[in-house]
Amino acid sequence: MDPVLTKHIGEPNAQTLDFSLQHGAYAGLRKALGMAPDEIIDWVKKSGLRGRGGAGFPTGMKWGFVPKDSPKAKYLCVNADESEPGTFKDHVLMERNPHLFFEGCVIACRAIRAKVCYIYIRGEFYHLQRVLETELARAYEAGFVGANILGSGEHVDIYIHRGAGAYEAGEETALIESLEGKRAQPRLKPPFPAVVGLYGCPTVVNNVETLCNVPLIFDRGWEWYAGIGPDKNTGPKLYCVSGHVNRPGVYEADMSVTLRQLIYDYAGGIPGGRQLKAVIPGGSSTNVLPADKIDVAASFDGLVQAGSMLGSAGIIVMDETTSMVWVAKNLLHFYEHESCGKCTPCREGTDWLYKILSKVERGEGELRDLGLLFSVADNIGGKTLCPFGDAVVPPVASTLQHFREDYETHVRVGRPPLPPWRAQEELIGAH
C-alpha cells in the first residue's frame, strides 16, 4: 500500500499550509461542508474507520452517540496525549502533517455539531505545540478554521491545550477532567462523554490518527477507504516499531501487514543477526507475543486472535538478549509511576507488583513469588475504575505465561537465561 498519511512527511516544509495545499489538503473538508452532519457520520460508518487510540471503537458509531437534539454545546476533544510506551505516531502526524489533522478536526466538529475543538497534547510536546500553533494560525487566516469556513457558514474554533505530563490524562474522562482544570483522574462511566463530557456537555474524544483518517474518507470516498486492508480493519494504519530493530520508526501499511513484515521488512530486522525473542504488538498495555506468533496480521482482529491487541500499534521488538523479567519490571515501574491513585487496586497493586518484580529480578525472589505476581495482577485486572488497571496485567501475566523460564532462572541464579551464543562465550571464557 502506498502511504497516504505519511506520504510527504520526509519532505522539507511538509507541515506548512502551502505545501499541504499543493498536495490536496482541505479537499475532503470542501466535500464534507456540502454534506449534512448525519450524512458525514454515515460515510464514516460505511468507511469502517475504527479509532486509533487503542480500543478500535468504530468512529462513526461513537459520533452517532452524541444526542442531536441536546440544547447543550457539543465538544470535540482530541486525544493527543500519546504517552503509551512504544507509541510515537500521533507525534509524527502532528509535527509533519498538521493540516490533515486540522481538516479532520473540522469535519468531525461538523458531524457532531460542535463549534469548539480542544486539542489536548501531552505535557512533554512543547515543540509540537509551537508547530501546531503556527500552522493553526495559518489555517485560520486561510479560512479553513474559525468563522464561516470556506464560506459555508460553518464555525469551528480549535484550541491547543498542553497537559502537565501524565499518562493517565490520555484516558478520555481523565483528559476531560484535566481540560476542566482538575486532576487528571477518570470519571465514573456511565454517563459516557458522548452524553455528559466536557463541562457537562456531549463530547467526543478521538485520537489524532483517527481524525487524520477522516479527510481521506471524504476526499476519496468511503468506498475507496473501505477497500483498504482486511474486512472490518480498514484504512491506512501507522505502526511505531521500536526496540531491537535496525530501522526503528513509524511505518504506514494497511492492516493485512503481518508483524513479521513490520519487523523484518519495514524495520529492517534485528541488529547483529540476533534472534527475535518477543514482541509487544500494541504498546505496553498489550500482551507480549513470543517469536513464533508473529505471522499474524497486525490488525485489530488479527492480534486479538493471536492473544494480544493492536492497541496503539506500538510494536516493541525484543531480541534474545532481553530478560522478560526486566521487561516486566521496567513496564511496572512505568505503571506504578503513572497510576493516578484514585482507585484502590491500581494504586496499591501496581506498586506491589513493581516491588515483587524488582525483587525477583535482583535474584532475591522465590518460586512462590511467581504465583503471587499472577494473583496480584489478577486482583487488579477488571476491578479498577478505568482501563489503566487492565493495562497493568499484560506485562506481568503474559511474560509469566510465555517466559516462565526467564523468571525461574532469575529466581535460581539471579539473572536471565543466556542466549545460546552468550552461553557459549561464557563457556569459552571459563576455560
Added chain:
Amino acid sequence: METVALTIDGKSVTVEKGKTVLQAAIESGIKVPYYCYHPGLGIDGSCRVCLVKIEKMPKLQVSCSVVAAEGMVVQTETPEVVQARAGVFEFLLINHPLDCPVCDKGGECPLQDFSYAFGPKGSRMEFARRVFDGEGVRADVDFGPTLMLNRNRCILCTRCVRFMRDVDGDAQIGIADRGYGSEIATFKEEGVHSLLSGNLMDVCPVGAITTREYRFKSRPWDNPTAVDTICTLCEKGCNTTVWLKAKPEWAKGAQLARITPRYNPEVNGYWMCDIGRFRLAWIESEARLSQPLVREGNDAQTATTWDHALDTLKRLVGAHGSEHLRFLLSAHASHEEMFALSRLARQLLGDRAQQSCTVSWAASVKSQPEHTTFSVPPIDAPNVAGARLLGLTSVPVGEAEPDLSALRAAVEAGEVRVLYVLDPGPSGSLGDTAWIVDARQSGRIASLVLQGVLESPLAAAADVVLPGACFVEKEACYTNGQGRLQATARAIPPPGQALDDCSIIVRVAAALGRPLDYRSAADIRADIAATRSDEPGLQGIADMAFAQPVATHHWLEASNPMERWKWDVMFQDLPPVKFEEMLKK
C-alpha cells in the same frame, strides 16, 4: 413512589427507582461493604470494595455505581465476588499501619470491621509499608486547630475532600501527588479551618482524621451508653447523640465523652457544627454551680440548703414588694421554664407580668464559605422562636440581637429592686451582663437572684444563687429557628444539689406564696398545650417523646434507623432495618 424490584442473593428487594444496587442492599440488610460512598456525600466509585456480580454483565460491578433496574439479578457471595473483594481488602491493608490499639477509630472502624468480615485471612505483603510523616505516633500531624491527621492510615476514599468541597463549601482538602504517593493535604499544610471540621472525623472511615477534642479520651467500648438528644447551642437545633463513658468510682474526668450528629434530613442532614460538638467541657466542669448560695448583707456568698436559699429569696422579694420584681430569661430556657416563670410573674404582677419579663441571648455571625450547604445561624440560643411564641420577646424574626432597652431603662431609673435571672446556658449566653453586675454593686438593683448553671461574674454578684440543670441534664422542649418543636433528653444528672429548672421555678413560686399547680414538667407542657393550642411551633408539646439512655449495643436499633450507615458493620448483628430516607440523596 415509582419502584423497581430486583433480586439480591436470591432475596427479592423493592426500592425506589433511581437507587443504586448498593443502596438496595443496605436497605434490605444485605451486607455489602463500602468506603467511598457515603449517603451524604454521594458516589465516587474509587474504593472498589462494593463489588458484586450482576447477571448479564461480564465484569464484576461496583454496586455503588449501578442503578438498580427491574428484574436485575445480583449476587454478593459468589466465589468470584468473594475472591475479588478479598483482593481489594488485601490491597487496602498492605500499607495500613494496623495500629488499631492506639487508634481512636478502633472499635468503630469500618476498615477494621469490613476487613474482618470480607478481607482475606492474612496478608501476603512482605515489603516495608508506606510511611508519610513518620512511623507510629509521629505520623499524627496537625490538621488545623481542631483536627489531627494520620496519613499512614488513610485509604484515600476522598470522603473528606468531598465533604469540604460539597458541604463546607471551601475545598480546603485535596490530594497531593498521585498514584502510590497520593496523600491527603491542605494548601501549604495549613490544615482545615472550618466551623464544620468535626464532621471530617465522622466521615473518615478510618482513623486518619481525628479530633483533638476526643483524642485518646475514650474508646467505643468505654462508652456503653448513648442518648439521642438535640444541640441547644444555636437556634438550628441539630439532632445529636451524646455518648456516655462508663465512670467507675476511681475514674476521673467527665462522663460525657462526645457528641455526634444524628441524621435528620429536615434539620441538620448528617452534620453538626464544631460549636455544638466541641463545646461540652463546661457541662461537667468545676465551674458548675452545684449548691444553693446566699449572701447576707455585704458578706461573701455561702453555700446553703435549698430551704434556706428559698427563705432568703422570699425575704428579699418581700422586702421590696413584688411590683419591683423583674425577670431576665436567657433564650436557653426551655418552653417549660419560660412558661412556668411567666406564669409565676402573672401571679405576682398580674397585668404587668408581660412587661416584667425580658428575654436575652447572644448572637454572633459565623464566618462560613459563601456556598456552604450547612450554615450555622447567628442566634446562639435554642429557644428564641419559643420566646416569641410565648409572647416573651417582640424582637422580629430575622433580627439577631435581643432588645434589652426597656429593662436597661428601668434599671437605670431605679425601678427594678429585685432582678431574677434564669440562664441554664453556657457562659456568655445572656450577652453582656457587666451592666447588671454594675447595677447591683452600685445599689440600683437592691437584690439579684440567679438561677443558673455556671459560675460567672453575674453569679458572683447575686444575693441568691439557685443551681439549675443544663440541656443534657433535663427533658425539655425548644422551638428552633425553622419553627420545629424538638426535645432534649436527660443523659446525666445535674451536679450536686442542682435541680431541674422547672422544679426550681415551682419551688420558688411556692416559697413566694403563689404556688403553681405543677407536679412535673409534663404538667407544664399540658398547660402550654391547653393555653397555646393554636401555635404551630408548639403543636404536639403535650405528647412530646423524650429519648432514654440506651446501651450502645442497642443504640442502632433504638435510634433513628437512618443512622445505621454510620456504624456500617454493627449492623451485622442486627435485624434488617429500612432506611429509605437516608438514601434519598
